[in-house]
Amino acid sequence: SQIMSRGLPKQKPIEGVKQVIVVASGKGGVGKSTTAVNLALALAANDSSKAVGLLDVDVYGPSIPKMMNLKGNPELSQSNLMRPLLNYGIACMSMGFLVEETAPLVWRGLMVMSAIEKLLRQVDWGQLDYLVVDMPPGTGDVQLSVSQNVPISGAVIVSTPQDIALMDAHKGAEMFRKVHVPVLGLVQNMSVFQCPKCKHKTHIFGADGARRLARTLDLDILGDIPLHLNIREASDTGQPIVFSQPESDEAKAYLRIATEV
Ligand code: ADP
Numbered sequence: 001s002q003i004m005s006r007g008l009p010k011q012k013p014i015e016g017v018k019q020v021i022v023v024a025s026g027k028g029g030v031g032k033s034t035t036a037v038n039l040a041l042a043l044a045a046n047d048s049s050k051a052v053g054l055l056d057v058d059v060y061g062p063s064i065p066k067m068m069n070l071k072g073n074p075e076l077s078q079s080n081l082m083r084p085l086l087n088y089g090i091a092c093m094s095m096g097f098l099v100e101e102t103a104p105l106v107w108r109g110l111m112v113m114s115a116i117e118k119l120l121r122q123v124d125w126g127q128l129d130y131l132v133v134d135m136p137p138g139t140g141d142v143q144l145s146v147s148q149n150v151p152i153s154g155a156v157i158v159s160t161p162q163d164i165a166l167m168d169a170h171k172g173a174e175m176f177r178k179v180h181v182p183v184l185g186l187v188q189n190m191s192v193f194q195c196p197k198c199k200h201k202t203h204i205f206g207a208d209g210a211r212r213l214a215r216t217l218d219l220d221i222l223g224d225i226p227l228h229l230n231i232r233e234a235s236d237t238g239q240p241i242v243f244s245q246p247e248s249d250e251a252k253a254y255l256r257i258a259t260e261v
Contacts, residue, residue, distance in 0.1 A: 011151050014120065017053070017128045019153040021261055025090035026168020030139040031189035032158045033063040034235050035254070036134035039156065040090050041242040042251075042258035050129040053084060057137045057146060058095035059115050067094035069238025073097060074123075077087035080199050081124035088243045093123050116142055116251050120150060125176065128240065138168065139175040145220070147179040154261060158224060161209030163192050169210070184261050190227040223257040226250065251252050 014020065025108035035055065056064035065071050068090065074082040074097050084091035095115055125131065133152075136142050155176045159169035168202075169186065176183050184232040188210035196199045204227060214221050225231070228250050234241040242251045 008200070012149065014125065014131065014153055016124075016125045017131045017248065018130045019129065020133060020150055021184070022133040022135050022152055022155045023158060024135040024143065024155055024172050025137050025158045026139070026167075026170070026172045028061070029164045030158055030160045031187075033058065033067060033134050034231065034240075034245055035156070035158045035187055035189065035225070035257075036132050037064065037067045037235070037240045038242045038251070038254040039258055040130070040132040040261070041088060041240055042254045043132070043261070044089050045242060046255060046258050047113045049125055050053075051091075053091040053093070053125050053131045054134070055119060055123070055130045055131055055172050056096065056134045057094070057116055057119055057142060058134050059095045059112055059142065062094045062096035063231050064092055064094040064134060064214050066122075066238060067235050067240060068092050070094075070142070071097070076175065077124045079124070080194050082118075083124050088240070091125060091128065093119060093120065112142065113145065116145055120146065122231075130246060139171050143172075143175065144179065147176065152181045154182045156184050156187060158187045158261060159210050159213070160189055161203070161206035163206070163209065165205070166209050166213045170213060172218065172227060173219065183217075183219055185222040185227065186214050187222050187257060193227040195230075220260070222260045223252050223253050 025032040040052050041055040056062045068087050070087050071084045084093045157169050157172050161166045173183050192201050193204050231241050231250050234244050242254050245251050
């Protein structure tokens with residue numbers, strides 16, 4: 001549309017950053033942040049010569065600080081830019097570093113947008129090959145604003161195989177197409193749970209919904225991540241699975257996805 005295309009010439013690269021990859025989802029709770037964190041670690045693990053950063057613009061519910069076991073206030077550089085915090089070799093920036101963990105994020109409109117502007121433009125990333133961006137869920141102002149202001153190499157869309165999640169993932173894919181962001185593909189998360197005792201497999205949220213959606217939208221499936229206790233525990237303890245159990249099948253699923261982006 002007119003409005004969309006008028007937004008595009010404003011696009012300005014993030015200084016020092018070669019490729020921006022956004023991780024998005026239609027709904028909350030489908031594993032978007034978990035995917036963003038493990039994708040960042042996997043990109044770095046697959047090629048140690050690559051510098052990788054992680055930017056959490058999920059301003060209403062930042063989860064990167066906990067998942068990456070980081071807290072504190074970013075220092076300012078000489079040119080008054082915020083220095084990312086570093087863990088497991090990944091440079092991280094999050095709204096969670098700028099506000100109290102328990103402070104309710106009740107900002108609206110302009111306040112959220114100025115926070116986004118800060119996170120996009122006032123961070124000293126140094127030189128990065130990849131910046132993985134953890135988007136908020138859905139297709140709101142933040143997603144649109146990020147997509148219109150920064151050149152994005154591609155979007156990874158995370159969904160469970162459940163209909164309601166897929167419907168929203170579909171909307172997400174359409175939004176990126178409208179603003180000319182290439183959709184790299186879908187990650188189907190929590191597709192299967194295997195009982196650790198009897199090895200029986202259960203498709204708790206459905207078996208292959210994301211595959212069907214991928215066919216409808218003519219998109220690739222970048223990977224399938226099982227519903228697994230180790231993934232949840234690793235995230236909650238701030239030791240993401242790609243870092244803490246790189247030899248596990250679950251970590252390998254993320255490492256494979258990183259070769260596709
Ligand atoms: P979102 O960013 O979409 O809101 P999260 O990444 O925060 O979702 O994941 C929601 C919850 O589900 C978290 O507790 C996370 O640890 C857990 N989780 C995500 N993916 C998996 C998985 N494949 N297996 C087990 N738990 C998962």
